[in-house]
Every structure is written in C-alpha cells, then in structure tokens.
Amino acid sequence: MTERQKHIRNFSIIAHIDHGKSTLADRILELTRTVGAHEMEEQILDNMDLEKERGITIKARAVRLFYPAKNGEEYTFNLIDTPGHVDFNYEVSRSLKACDGALLVVDATQGVEAQTLANAYLAIDSDLEIIPVINKIDLPSADIERVRGEIEDVIGIPAEDCPAVSAKTGQNIVDIMEKVITDIPAPEGDEDKPLRALIFDSYYDSYLGVVVCVRVMDGSLRAGQRIRLMSNGAEFDVVEVGAMDAFGLRATECLLPGDVGYLTASIKNVSETRVGDTVTTAADGASEALPGFREARPMVFAGIYPADGARYGDLRDALEKLQLNDAALSFEPETSVALGFGFRCGFLGLLHMEIIEERLEREFNLDLITTAPSVIYKIHKRGGELAWIENPSNYPAQDEIEVAEEPVVRASLITPTEYIGGLMELCQERRGEYHDMKYLDAGRAELHYTLPLNEIIYDFFDALKSRSKGYASLDYELDGYRPSKLVKLDFLLNGDPVDALSFIVHEEKAYGRARRIAEKLKENIPRQLFEIPIQAAIGSKIIARETVKAMRKDVLAKCYGGDITRKKKLLEKQKEGKKKMRRLGSVEVTPEAFMAVLKLNDE
Amino acid sequence: MADKSLGLYIHIPFCLQKCLYCDFCSYPAVAEEMRSAYVAALCREIREAAPILTDYLVDTMFFGGGTPSLLSAEEYLHISKAVFENYRVVPSLEFTSEANPATLDDEKLTAMREAGINRLSIGMQSANAGELSALGRVHRNEDVFTSVEMARRAGFDNINLDLMFGIPEQTKETFATSLEAALSMSPEHLSVYSLQIEEGTPFYERRTFLSLPSEEEESEMAELLYRTAERSGYRRYEISNFARDGMECRHNLRYWRMQDYRGFGVSAHSLIGDHRFFNGGGLSTYIHDPLGIAEEEELLSPAMREYEALMLALRTADGVEDAAFTAEFGHGFAEKYGKRIAPFLSRGLMVLQNGRYALTKAGMSVSNGILREILDEM
Numbered sequence: 016m017t018e019r020q021k022h023i024r025n026f027s028i029i030a031h032i033d034h035g036k037s038t039l040a041d042r043i044l045e046l047t048r049t050v051g052a053h054e055m056e057e058q059i060l061d062n063m064d065l066e067k068e069r070g071i072t073i074k075a076r077a078v079r080l081f082y083p084a085k086n087g088e089e090y091t092f093n094l095i096d097t098p099g100h101v102d103f104n105y106e107v108s109r110s111l112k113a114c115d116g117a118l119l120v121v122d123a124t125q126g127v128e129a130q131t132l133a134n135a136y137l138a139i140d141s142d143l144e145i146i147p148v149i150n151k152i153d154l155p156s157a158d159i160e161r162v163r164g165e166i167e168d169v170i171g172i173p174a175e176d177c178p179a180v181s182a183k184t185g186q187n188i189v190d191i192m193e194k195v196i197t198d199i200p201a202p203e204g205d206e207d208k209p210l211r212a213l214i215f216d217s218y219y220d221s222y223l224g225v226v227v228c229v230r231v232m233d234g235s236l237r238a239g240q241r242i243r244l245m246s247n248g249a250e251f252d253v254v255e256v257g258a259m260d261a262f263g264l265r266a267t268e269c270l271l272p273g274d275v276g277y278l279t280a281s282i283k284n285v286s287e288t289r290v291g292d293t294v295t296t297a298a299d300g301a302s303e304a305l306p307g308f309r310e311a312r313p314m315v316f317a318g319i320y321p322a323d324g325a326r327y328g329d330l331r332d333a334l335e336k337l338q339l340n341d342a343a344l345s346f347e348p349e350t351s352v353a354l355g356f357g358f359r360c361g362f363l364g365l366l367h368m369e370i371i372e373e374r375l376e377r378e379f380n381l382d383l384i385t386t387a388p389s390v391i392y393k394i395h396k397r398g399g400e401l402a403w404i405e406n407p408s409n410y411p412a413q414d415e416i417e418v419a420e421e422p423v424v425r426a427s428l429i430t431p432t433e434y435i436g437g438l439m440e441l442c443q444e445r446r447g448e449y450h451d452m453k454y455l456d457a458g459r460a461e462l463h464y465t466l467p468l469n470e471i472i473y474d475f476f477d478a479l480k481s482r483s484k485g486y487a488s489l490d491y492e493l494d495g496y497r498p499s500k501l502v503k504l505d506f507l508l509n510g511d512p513v514d515a516l517s518f519i520v521h522e523e524k525a526y527g528r529a530r531r532i533a534e535k536l537k538e539n540i541p542r543q544l545f546e547i548p549i550q551a552a553i554g555s556k557i558i559a560r561e562t563v564k565a566m567r568k569d570v571l572a573k574c575y576g577g578d579i580t581r582k583k584k585l586l587e588k589q590k591e592g593k594k595k596m597r598r599l600g601s602v603e604v605t606p607e608a609f610m611a612v613l614k615l616n617d618e
Numbered sequence: 619m620a621d622k623s624l625g626l627y628i629h630i631p632f633c634l635q636k637c638l639y640c641d642f643c644s645y646p647a648v649a650e651e652m653r654s655a656y657v658a659a660l661c662r663e664i665r666e667a668a669p670i671l672t673d674y675l676v677d678t679m680f681f682g683g684g685t686p687s688l689l690s691a692e693e694y695l696h697i698s699k700a701v702f703e704n705y706r707v708v709p710s711l712e713f714t715s716e717a718n719p720a721t722l723d724d725e726k727l728t729a730m731r732e733a734g735i736n737r738l739s740i741g742m743q744s745a746n747a748g749e750l751s752a753l754g755r756v757h758r759n760e761d762v763f764t765s766v767e768m769a770r771r772a773g774f775d776n777i778n779l780d781l782m783f784g785i786p787e788q789t790k791e792t793f794a795t796s797l798e799a800a801l802s803m804s805p806e807h808l809s810v811y812s813l814q815i816e817e818g819t820p821f822y823e824r825r826t827f828l829s830l831p832s833e834e835e836e837s838e839m840a841e842l843l844y845r846t847a848e849r850s851g852y853r854r855y856e857i858s859n860f861a862r863d864g865m866e867c868r869h870n871l872r873y874w875r876m877q878d879y880r881g882f883g884v885s886a887h888s889l890i891g892d893h894r895f896f897n898g899g900g901l902s903t904y905i906h907d908p909l910g911i912a913e914e915e916e917l918l919s920p921a922m923r924e925y926e927a928l929m930l931a932l933r934t935a936d937g938v939e940d941a942a943f944t945a946e947f948g949h950g951f952a953e954k955y956g957k958r959i960a961p962f963l964s965r966g967l968m969v970l971q972n973g974r975y976a977l978t979k980a981g982m983s984v985s986n987g988i989l990r991e992i993l994d995e996m
Contacts, residue, residue: 543987544962544965544967544984544987544988544991545961545965565984566984566987567833567834567836567983567984568812568836568837568840568983569983569985569986569987570812570857570982570983570984570985570986571814571857571985572812572813572814572857572858573811573814573858574857574873574874574930574933575870575873576627576873576881576886576887576888576889577642577881577885577886577887577896579873579894579926579929579930580887580894580896580914583925583926583929583996586929586986586989586990589986589990590990590993590995593990
C-alpha cells in the first residue's frame with residue numbers, strides 16, 4: 016500500500032431517520048474546513064428540497080475533505096452519502112461498496128431503532144468497519160450508557176469506547192475524526208493492475224454530460240483515456256477526472272486506487288452508466304468486473320396523467336428531465352378513455368414512484384392523476400402467443416388466456432422476535448410462500464418468503480412497519496414468474512367502464528378488493544343530479560355494486576329583485592368549481608376523489 | 619306606443635329586532651325621527667324618479683323589508699300618496715305590504731287599506747313557539763291568528779303567509795303542524811322557504827352548532843308540503859310559492875319574467891329595460907341624498923339578458939315558452955339548448971308541455987345543478 020493510500024479514509028454515515036445524520040455531516044464538513052461556516056448551506060449533502068423535507072436521501076453523493084489529524088499528518092476523507100429505503104437498497108449497497116467503513120449514528124435519547132438495525136446489517140454485509148456514534152448527548156434525556164449497552168446487545172458490535180457527541184453543538188466531533196483514522200482501514204488496491212473503478216452514482220449535468228461518481232479499486236483513471244463499461248461494453252474517451260468537494264467538482268490529473276471522484280466523458284444518458292458497473296480501460300482492461308452488478312429495472316408501473324390535459328407536453332418535458340438523472344425511471348405515452356393522454360411509467364418500487372410524482376408536482380408545478388400501480392404480467396395466450404402486460408387496459412379477455420404468470424420476489428424480513436407472528440400473518444394474507452426462519456440472535460429473526468410482487472407494491476411496506484412498530488426491515492429481489500389465477504377487475508360508473516380504474520388481481524382477492532373500491536368510490540364521488548350506479552366487474556360478471564344517490568337539494572329558496580345579481584355570481588362560482596371536475600363518462604369526479612380511490616389502502 | 623307596465627318596490631329597512639337568519643338590509647330598533655327622515659327621503663326619491671317613468675303604467679306595488687308594518691298609519695299614507703300623485707296607476711293595482719304579526723292592530727290595518735294596500739304578506743314562519751324563538755322572531759304564534767282575523771275584518775281578501783322549513787330542531791311533525799295551522803287560516807297564497815344559512819348572519823357564525831334537520835328529513839318536509847298544498851287547492855307556481863287560482867303574486871312574477879320594476883329605498887334593486895341597478899350605501903347616506911347612490915349599475919347584454927331570463931323563468935311552473943323565447947332572443951330555446959336539456963327531459967327533471975319547458979318537482983329541488991349545466995359561460 017502506498018503512502019498516499021495510507022492517508023485516505025472512505026466512509027459513509029448511516030442512521031435511523033432523525034438521528035442526526037445530516038447534522039453530523041455538516042459538522043464534519045465544518046471541522047475539516049473545506050467549507051467556511053458562513054458559506055455553508057444547511058445540510059449540504061441532502062441537496063434536494065424533497066430530501067430535506069422527507070428526511071431521506073434519494074441519490075448518493077460524495078464529498079472529499081481534508082483533515083489535519085492529531086498525529087500531525089493530513090488525511091483525505093471521502094464522505095459518501097447513501098439513500099435509505101428498500102426501493103433503493105441496491106443503490107445503498109453499491110454506495111457502501113465504495114466505502115471501507117461507516118459511522119453508525121444512534122440517538123442517545125432513542126437508542127437503537129429499526130432503521131439503525133437494517134442499515135447496520137447492510138454495512139456488515141458489505142464487510143465495512145463500523146464505528147458506532149452516540150449523538151444528541153446535549154439533550155437532557157440522553158442516556159449514553161443505556162444506548163452503549165443497546166448497541167452491544169442488539170447490534171452486537173463493541174461500543175465501550177465509541178464516540179459520544181453532539182452534532183448540534185459540535186461537542187466531541189474530533190473524537191469521531193480520530194476514530195475514523197484509527198479504526199477504518201485505508202483502501203487497498205494496486206495501481207499497476209488494470210483499471211477497475213466502481214460506479215456508485217451518476218447524474219446529468221447540462222454542460223458536462225453525465226458525471227459518473229466512481230471509487231477506483233485498481234489501476235489509474237485519467238483524462239484522455241479510452242474507457243469501457245464492463246456490463247454493456249460501451250466505450251468513451253475520458254474528458255475530465257476529479258474529486259467532488261462541498262462546492263462542486265474539482266478536476267485533478269488522475270484518480271488512483273482508493274480515490275473517490277468523478278469522471279466525465281461526453282456521455283449523453285445516465286442509463287449508460289449504471290450504478291454497480293465497473294469502469295476499465297478499453298485496451299488491456301480488466302478481465303473480471305467487480306462483483307454485485309445488477310441492472311436497475313423498473314418493477315412497478317403506473318399511468319401518470321396531467322390533471323389538466325393541456326399540460327401533456329409539460330409532463331413529457333418534465334419526465335425527460337427527470338430521466339436524465341434517473342436511469343431507473345422509464346416512460347412511454349399511453350392514452351386512457353377516462354384520463355386522456357399520459358404516460359405509462361416504470362419505477363423501482365412504490366417509494367420511487369411517489370418521489371417521482373412529488374418531484375413532478377413540486378419542481379414542475381404539475382397536477383397529476385396516477386393510476387393504480389401494476390407489475391408486468393406474463394400471459395400465455397391460447398395459440399401459443401406470449402404477451403407481457405404492464406397496463407391492465409391491455410390485459411386479454413379471460414377466454415384468450417392459457418396461463419397467466421405473475422412476478423414473484425424472494426423477500427427477507429428481519430424483525431425482533433416479538434413481531435414474528437404478526438409478520439407471518441401479513442405474508443400469509445399477501446399470498447406469501449414461507450421458506451424458513453433463522454434466529455440471528457436471541458432477539459431477532461430473519462424470515463424468508465416468496466411473495467407475489469403485486470402484493471407488495473401497494474402498501475406492504477407500510478403494513479410491515481405498522482405491524483412491527485417500525486422495527487422490521489424488508490429486502491427483496493425478483494425471483495422470476497409463477498403461474499397464478501389472475502383476473503382483470505373493471506369498474507363501471509353509470510354503466511361506462513373507466514379504464515383508468517382497472518387492475519389485475521388474484522382471483523381470491525378480487526371480491527374483497529372490488530367491494531372496498533366500490534365503497535371508496537361511493538364515498539368520494541360527489542352526489543350529482545342523477546343517481547350513479549358503481550359496478551365492479553370481471554368480464555361481464557358484476558361482482559360488487561354501490562350507488563351514489565342523486566343530489567336531493569341544490570336550490571336557492573328565495574330569488575327576488577335583490578337576489579338576482581347574487582344568484583348569478585353564485586352560479587358562476589359553482590360553474591368555476593365544475594370546471595375543475597374530471598369527467599369519467601357521464602360522471603363528474605374531483606381529481607382528489609380519483610386519487611383517494613387509487614391510493615386505497617388494504618387495511 | 620302602448621304603455622309599458624311597471625312594478626314599484628319600496629324598501630322599509632327597519633325591524634323590531636333582527637332575526638337570526640336574516641341577511642336583508644334592515645336596521646333594528648331605530649329612533650322614530652330617523653324613520654320619518656327616511657320616509658321623507660323615500661318620498662323624494664319616488665317623486666324625482668317619476669319624470670323619466672312617464673311611459674309606464676304602474677300595476678304592482680310592494681312594501682318589503684325589514685318590517686314595513688312598523689310604519690305608522692300616517693307614514694303609509696304619506697308614501698302611497700307620493701306614488702299616486704306622481705305615477706299613473708292602473709285600477710287593478712296589486713299592492714302588497716309585508717307585515718310582522720307582532721306589529722298589526724285594527725287601526726294600522728285600516729290605514730293600510732286607506733293607503734290602497736290590498737294584499738298582506740304575513741311573516742308567520744312557524745306555529746311552534748320553540749322554533750319561533752330559535753329563529754329570533756319577535757311574534758308569538760297567537761299573533762298570526764289574531765292578525766289574519768283583524769286583516770280579514772279590515773277587508774283584506776288577499777293574504778299570504780310565509781312559512782319556513784329546515785329550521786333548527788324542526789321535525790317533520792312540527793312542520794306538519796305549522797303547515798296545518800297556516801292552512802286553517804285559509805290564506806290565498808303561501809310562501810314556504812327552506813332556511814338558508816347566509817354569510818354574515820348569527821346563524822352562519824354558529825352554523826356548526828345548529829342542529830338542522832338532515833337532508834333526508836328536509837326532503838320529507840318538502841314532500842309533505844307539496845302534497846298538502848296541492849290537496850288543499852294551492853298550485854306551486856314557483857319554487858317556494860303556492861297560490862289559489864288567480865292569486866299568484868303579480869309583483870313577484872315580474873322578477874321571474876324580467877318585467878320592469880323600480881325599487882325605492884336603501885338597497886332596493888331596479889330593472890328598467892336592460893338597465894339593472896341598485897341603491898347602495900347605508901341608511902344615513904340614503905337619507906342625506908336618496909338620488910345619488912345608484913351602485914353596481916349594469917347594462918345587460920343580450921347574452922346576459924338571456925342568461926337571467928332562463929335562470930329566473932325556470933324557477934316558475936310556467937317555465938320557458940319556446941315561441942316567446944324565440945321572439946325575444948332570435949333563436950329557439952330547444953334549438954340552442956336541446957342537447958343540454960335532453961338528459962333532464964329523459965330523466966324527468968324537466969318537462970315539455972304545451973310548448974313550454976319547465977322544471978318538474980324533482981328538477982326544482984336541484985335547479986342550481988340544472989342551471990349550471992344549461993346556462994352559457996358568462
């Protein structure tokens with residue numbers, strides 16, 4: 016190992032939500048004096064508004080810092096930020112692969128919590144050195160000794176000399192820095208071997224093209240080099256390499272083993288630079304890629320429509336912009352009789368979908384209507400034809416189907432033992448197939464199930480959290496397709512089918528679902544001049560029925576000379592309100608009502 | 619050129635105490651001097667408006683309020699004299715005064731007759747003591763009976779009673795009792811309003827605490843009303859108005875037929891030709907200068923006139939006559955609105971009879987919803 020490598024430490028901060036990850040990152044930035052206190056924006060690492068608000072980090076970023084240690088030497092710290100949700104588990108794992116250690120932040124008043132555990136195990140899986148950090152010791156209710164005990168008992172890592180700090184006041188932060196130097200190993204890697212650099216993030220910049228965040232494992236990376244991406248063989252000429260500091264990109268001459276930095280190579284599309292892929296040289300490159308690459312494939316699909324049909328073009332532009340930075344987002348145009356022109360979009364999971372929706376609404380000022388999420392079904396038609404169906408509208412008629420298959424996932428749930436019963440019940444309800452259960456230690460177990468993907472895309476994660484008081488964690492990966500008794504459920508308002516409400520569901524669940532949605536529609540459709548029948552149907556068979564009664568009274572009792580102008584204004588105001596309504600066939604529905612129905616929880 | 623007909627409305631913005639649901643322009647417990655000053659201003663406005671209305675023959679007059687029956691006998695005479703001396707009035711004049719049952723006595727009723735008033739509209743509202751007090755009414759139920767008796771004695775052969783339903787705490791039974799009580803007095807005319815909680819009233823302020831009848835109960839009351847009124851020989855000729863044959867209120871029909879009317883007094887509205895205007899400002903402003911305060915004048919465009927004509931005509935049982943509509947607006951009603959009204963015709967909310975399109979009973983209950991579908995954008 017070179018002297019240079021000995022003075023590098025690559026690590027990330029992991030924590031339960033609200034335990035102080037971002038504040039700690041700020042203090043570290045201050046202490047390393049890469050950023051002046053007065054210049055610093057709050058919480059630099061989380062640089063999207065949305066992230067600040069939700070307290071989750073959506074895309075990983077890295078920052079290079081210089082730390083003058085007590086031993087008189089200067090160290091380079093690369094602080095790598097990680098996203099924190101199951102939809103992004105793969106990205107988290109890649110970000111962690113770029114590190115050699117992690118700070119595990121635990122709130123001194125809250126102790127070890129669900130996400131602390133889940134994150135700790137992800138880090139342990141990645142062979143990282145973990146430094147527990149007890150934070151918020153400035154709070155009166157802080158109980159450092161109890162939390163120290165919890166870290167040792169629950170997570171099972173030594174904590175007798177772990178730093179106890181206040182990220183808010185800055186107290187003892189230096190202890191962490193020194194601990195990083197002594198406890199986290201310096202990065203390995205051989206400069207003379209062929210280049211292997213791990214892509215852990217990439218984003219689109221309108222001047223530079225795609226900026227690819229990498230950790231160099233072996234070899235060297237410099238401007239002018241011709242590189243090859245090992246998963247897809249794409250080749251590019253490197254324009255610039257460098258490091259990211261708190262102010263942006265800083266070009267350097269080269270990146271060597273252990274370095275965390277970026278490269279640009281006039282790459283037009285982030286989908287070419289996939290997270291987890293290995294960068295090598297085009298000539299005399301490495302023969303073997305770094306392990307663990309997985310293509311980010313959309314697993315959940317939904318139709319997204321502008322509430323105002325005239326903004327279809329704006330929606331397309333917005334999706335194109337978001338896609339520049341989000342290779343996992345896919346979309347293509349589709350039309351709905353009920354909703355007009357929109358897009359069928361593909362997402363990693365439900366949270367990914369919600370984040371995209373929110374960004375579209377917030378950053379691009381769009382009002383959206385989103386249909387129920389769906390997965391991709393594999394339909395063997397009579398006559399041998401195979402169809403992949405991601406939009407319920409295209410689902411073939413029942414008598415054309417030989418066999419229908421649905422995607423399943425292998426799910427692993429880690430939970431404190433007291434919630435095992437509840438979670439097994441949940442998996443049972445969601446048509447899960449039980450494999451086994453392992454006790455990880457006295458208090459925790461890991462459950463393995465095969466679950467249909469369409470059972471977990473609605474609200475499984477929420478149900479899991481509510482049945483385990485937030486402690487259980489979920490990880491899953493796609494595990495192929497299984498034959499299944501699927502049916503397409505349609506809804507008719509006033510006798511007209513509303514395509515945007517259709518979805519595919521397992522036969523056994525169809526009745527319950529149909530009834531609940533019909534009820535929900537009834538609650539959410541405002542009374543109109545006529546009675547509106549709501550029907551749920553499989554093919555031509557009606558399986559649930561509700562009625563929105565006709566409005567009984569909407570009349571102005573008095574209308575004499577002095578009331579006429581007022582009455583005109585009242586009618587005009589009501590007509591304005593009416594314009595905001597969406598027409599589904601002959602029925603008027605508020606956009607909110609439509610959403611309420613689609614966001615149906617399975618409670 | 620043939621004489622045009624005109625209705626005169628005279629607003630008396632005084633009352634003993636403001637009812638809790640009332641959003642009309644009215645000042646409770648005003649000193650007598652203020653009232654005489656107002657009457658003087660009123661007479662001045664009446665006189666000075668006359669020269670530009672010489673083409674007109676007045677065929678209806680209406681004292682509204684407030685509580686017009688708070689006027690003294692002399693004040694009634696004074697005001698009507700101002701009209702009779704300055705306007706041409708038809709012999710068959712319909713001349714109404716609204717009255718609060720707590721304010722009537724033989725002497726005042728006789729003076730009203732002398733002033734030419736031949737129709738009395740009595741604010742009965744309910745026969746239930748609890749409901750009357752919930753509404754903030756000053757009169758007692760007995761006062762209504764006495765008033766009607768006295769009015770008959772004084773020669774009134776055209777009496778309207780105002781009733782309300784949808785009152786806090788009201789039940790179908792108490793409403794039925796009120797309705798029977800009203801009918802037992804054999805009025806020529808009934809106005810029955812469903813209570814509307816208007817912004818700016820005490821009821822609006824405490825609307826969340828009022829225990830109003832449910833929509834279901836209210837529509838049962840409405841059903842009961844329509845059945846009972848019809849059985850007792852009253853025709854529902856407008857959403858809230860019922861009359862024996864030939865006893866419809868001609869003055870109010872002017873509003874719904876968009877025939878000319880001139881309103882005198884504070885906050886009174888007028889429609890003369892296509893000119894719609896009203897007397898804005900407060901009481902003292904009006905007393906100071908009754909001529910200078912027309913506010914919110916509007917010259918109705920043909921499109922706006924058509925809009926209002928439909929909005930108002932569809933309140934009445936007569937509805938819209940296609941031939942007359944074509945004559946006035948240059949295109950047929952069915953021709954222009956056929957597509958919009960088709961679902962209402964087919965679902966029984968509207969009916970075509972003898973060339974007239976009108977809302978049915980079911981249609982009248984949701985007339986706002988129907989108008990929203992029918993009327994043009996403005």
